Amino acid sequence: MNKPQTNMFAPETLLDPFDHYRAVHDADIDAEVVEGMGAYVVYSYALCNEAAGKPEIFSNDFTSLMGREEDEEINAILAEGWPDEATLLTADAPVHTRNRKLVNLAFSAPRVNAIEEVMREKSIGLIADMANKGGGDFVEDFAIPLPVHMIAGQIGLDKDAKQVKKWSDAAVDRFSQMVDHERKKECARSLVEYQHYMKGMIDDRRANGGDDLLTDLVNARVEGETPLTDPEIMSIMQQFMVAGNETTTSTIAGCLLQLIRNPEQMEKAKAAAGGRDPKLIGNMVEEALRFETPTAGMWRIVKEDTALGEHEIPAGSVVQLRYAAANRDPAKFENPDVFDIERKNARAHLAFGKGPHMCVGNMLSRKEMLVAFDELLERLDNFQLSDPDGIEVLPNILLRGITKLPISYEVAA
Numbered sequence: 001m002n003k004p005q006t007n008m009f010a011p012e013t014l015l016d017p018f019d020h021y022r023a024v025h026d027a028d029i030d031a032e033v034v035e036g037m038g039a040y041v042v043y044s045y046a047l048c049n050e051a052a053g054k055p056e057i058f059s060n061d062f063t064s065l066m067g068r069e070e071d072e073e074i075n076a077i078l079a080e081g082w083p084d085e086a087t088l089l090t091a092d093a094p095v096h097t098r099n100r101k102l103v104n105l106a107f108s109a110p111r112v113n114a115i116e117e118v119m120r121e122k123s124i125g126l127i128a129d130m131a132n133k134g135g136g137d138f139v140e141d142f143a144i145p146l147p148v149h150m151i152a153g154q155i156g157l158d159k160d161a162k163q164v165k166k167w168s169d170a171a172v173d174r175f176s177q178m179v180d181h182e183r184k185k186e187c188a189r190s191l192v193e194y195q196h197y198m199k200g201m202i203d204d205r206r207a208n209g210g211d212d213l214l215t216d217l218v219n220a221r222v223e224g225e226t227p228l229t230d231p232e233i234m235s236i237m238q239q240f241m242v243a244g245n246e247t248t249t250s251t252i253a254g255c256l257l258q259l260i261r262n263p264e265q266m267e268k269a270k271a272a273a274g275g276r277d278p279k280l281i282g283n284m285v286e287e288a289l290r291f292e293t294p295t296a297g298m299w300r301i302v303k304e305d306t307a308l309g310e311h312e313i314p315a316g317s318v319v320q321l322r323y324a325a326a327n328r329d330p331a332k333f334e335n336p337d338v339f340d341i342e343r344k345n346a347r348a349h350l351a352f353g354k355g356p357h358m359c360v361g362n363m364l365s366r367k368e369m370l371v372a373f374d375e376l377l378e379r380l381d382n383f384q385l386s387d388p389d390g391i392e393v394l395p396n397i398l399l400r401g402i403t404k405l406p407i408s409y410e411v412a413a
């Protein structure tokens with residue numbers, strides 16, 4: 001088979017990568033060095049799975065790749081806050097292991113179940129507002145506000161969820177390497193503002209207790225481990241805001257788009273919504289995660305000379321695990337480009353990663369999406385694309401998702 005002519009990191013491929021994924025799988029390319037970047041990209045399910053399971057060789061300590069170098073002006077702004085600790089996503093063992101043990105306590109099933117009612121109420125409220133309008137941008141009207149509200153509520157900002165979105169956007173811009181110096185300064189100020197806000201909330205929860213994720217983090221104790229420090233809690237909560245918002249938004253929007261494009265799937269999903277078949281709605285969420293894979297790729301740094309499949313990879317190499325390509329690998333998923341809410345092995349996807357860094361928010365976002373579609377498909381009907389050319393997608397080297405989805409609908413009979 002011929003090598004595909006497309007380049008993984010060309011802007012047009014990032015915008016619409018699916019032909020590229022098909023071409024690499026057809027040509028049996030499980031990993032390659034991408035020209036112009038010098039980084040390896042891993043495409044196959046088997047090799048992504050293998051590398052994600054070997055954190056001692058494929059390290060998550062990749063902050064150096066994320067444009068953290070600062071100048072004096074920016075350092076002076078950052079000096080007004082707390083050290084920006086590497087935690088969870090960008091930490092290796094033993095720091096990661098300790099962080100994760102403590103965070104797992106906070107992200108327990110009882111905590112997620114306790115906020116299910118809040119998710120449902122918020123979803124129903126957003127749907128009622130949508131019903132009054134009869135149409136609009138689904139991303140702005142539903143897919144953004146639901147996850148932002150859920151995280152905002154957990155850090156005491158439910159009355160000012162827009163502030164969470166602003167901090168989260170600034171954190172993304174800070175590491176995007178695609179903004180000018182003025183914006184970098186703004187982002188540094190935003191980080192310091194966020195840290196001061198969080199410090200107040202952490203002190204409050206320590207003194208007065210509370211019933212939210214932040215209180216769980218402040219109180220998290222594991223025998224033999226020191227509790228989380230204030231800068232660690234600040235960093236972890238920031239990861240929750242950033243890692244949890246855009247990804248859940250993209251999956252919700254992508255799922256609705258696929259249902260609209262596949263009316264027979266929409267019919268099956270509608271028959272299952274409203275609590276009639278939560279298992280099928282749950283499987284639909286897994287299929288949406290597989291199909292959309294909003295965290296399309298994630299970096300690793302190779303710690304020692306190693307082999308991955310037939311590739312000899314030297315120490316110091318930069319590798320991107322392309323989870324989105326792995327989720328379209330025909331060796332794992334039959335007819336991978338078909339959106340099938342009854343797919344038997346949908347849950348085997350790598351949209352949440354695999355191994356010790358597997359998404360800590362997976363239960364929260366799964367529940368959010370299940371509740372969202374259970375209510376949306378029951379209360380609204382006849383979803384249509386009102387402006388198919390108006391659909392917008394964010395191209396980014398790691399994330400991919402729909403940022404605008406103009407639709408119309410009716411209130412269900």
Ligand code: HEM
Nearest residue numbers: 088089240243244247248295351352353357359360361365
């Ligand atoms: C559809 C929604 C989501 C997707 C697709 C997603 C995807 C991912 C992926 C692929 C990873 C693994 C990264 C790696 O391989 O290094 C990850 C880790 C992580 N996610 Fe999520 N995520 C989602 C929702 C959330 C939510 C709701 C939160 C928190 C509120 C969250 C917080 C995190 C954190 C803190 C990590 C780092 C965990 C660690 O390194 O131990 N994510 N996520």
